[in-house]
Amino acid sequence: MTFFKKYFSTYHEPGGIKEVLILAFPMIISTACDGVMTFTDRLFLARVGSEQMNAAMGGGVTLQMLMFFFVGLTGYSTALVAQYFGAGEKQNATKAAFQAILVTLLAWPVILLIKPLAFVYFDLMNFPESQLGYQVEYMNILALGAVFSMMRYTLGCYFSGIGKTKIVMSATLVAMVVNVVLDYILIFGKFGFPAMGIRGAAIATVAGGFAATIILLVVYLGKINRTEFGVLKSFRFNFAIMKKLIYYGSPAGIEMFLNFLAFATMIAIFHSQGDAVATATTIMFNWDLVSFIPLLGIEIAVTSLAGRYMGAGKPDIAQHAAISAIKTGIFYSVVILALFVFIPEQLVQVFHPETPTAVFDEAVPIAVAMIRIAALYVLVEAVVVALVGALRGAGDTHFTMIVSVAAHWSFVPLLYLSMNVLKLSVPFSWFLLVLFFLIFSTILIFRFRSGKWKKIKVIHAESTIN
Secondary structure (H helix, E strand, O other), X not given: OHHHHHHHHOOOOOOOHHXXXXXXXXXXXXXXXXXXXXXXXXXXXXXXXXXXXXXXXXXHHHHHHHHHHHHHHHHOHHHHHHHHHHOOOHHHHHHHHHHHHHHHHHHHHHHHHHHHHHHHHHHHOOOOHHXXXXXXXXHHHHHHOHHHHHHHHHHHHHHHHOOOHHHHHHHHHHHHHXXXXXXXXXXXXXXOOOOXXXXXXXXXXXXXXXXXXXXXXXXXXXXXXXXXXXXXXXOOOOHHHHHHHHHHHHHHHHHHHHXXXXXXXXXXXXXXXXXXXXXXXXXXXXXXXXXXXXXXXXXXXHHHHHHHHHHOOOHHHHHHHHHHHHHHHHHHHHHHHHHHHHOHHHHHXXXXXXXXXXXXXXXXXXXXXXXXXXXXXXXXXXXXXXXHHHHHHHOOHHHHHHHHHHHHHHHHHHHHHHHHHOOOOHHHHHHXXXXXXXXXXXXXXXXXXXXXXXXXXXXXXXXXXX
């Protein structure tokens, strides 16, 4: 009883659970929709064949690796917009958003230019021949439509920064409906369309991103936003704000790029062990996506709240928001923990192909063991995303970059040595990665408790940037 009194005693306070939920719930729905889109792609492709499901994961992760420096860089606009908004400088908030839009527009041709490097990477990582052709096709189509997914994300950062997360949720719901419906039609060849398999999945993903981008643009350029935030006056390069975005956003961009390069390399190491291991790890990471994606909604909400209160000169309330987010995330993670512990085989069987195969049968026990092991870190993930959101919102992006990159790049040699040198089993190698994740998580906890992030000054409330 005492626990629940303590839990709800600060419910209505600034930075309390209520305020976190108001911002986080639409973002949880939004990020969950993103998870549904990715999950549906792979689920439908699993019915066609494990090779296409595995290729969708390999190709999708590799494209994200190419995009994520720019995604991380523009993603800091959430905190920057929130700090200006909290300081009462609404016109600077839209100027910050426009600098992020400029970065996004410049990033797309760069991604298309460096895309051939990904194909060299595929050759180096020895992906199975059975999935390589599908992987290249999938990635080519996604790269052509990458401008929509990045622009959708950038505009979403602006609305998250000013606390209008319901707009982001609505756009993402539309994207999900478009994506899932087109997945069904184009992958399987319904309503007179030819069965396109993985090509149809890629087209559906691009179409969903396009639909969401149009909705966000309409609201961004709408009369209410134009009047309140002076959107039309923000359409020019602003050196001072761009400098802040690059200085604080680049560490996040470098972090996301290097982390996804590490993650893509780990996926490649798993996939190089053969079709059964590739199938098992793809299934496990699909469910890991389900456990993690909604927590990103909480992270975005905390970044926005922490940025807002830091901009208003109230770091203690920013800290309180992070604690409230941890409490909120743990409730969700307890449910995931129970599913991973008690029904992992049923979760694996969701991805069974239409025609039984020896590869899938061999993959089942491996995937079951990996899902059970993943249960060890789901509660810690809820803590980590809340702390990272608070630290980034305050501008402590350099520290989070160093810790996160160091963690991910310790995983790569660990996985390679355990599987290719020591010849340990796949589940035991996965257990070692989980153990290292838990160790590195304690560093973020100590950083947050130190309070050093409270002293960072990204903006000054009295400033006006022309």
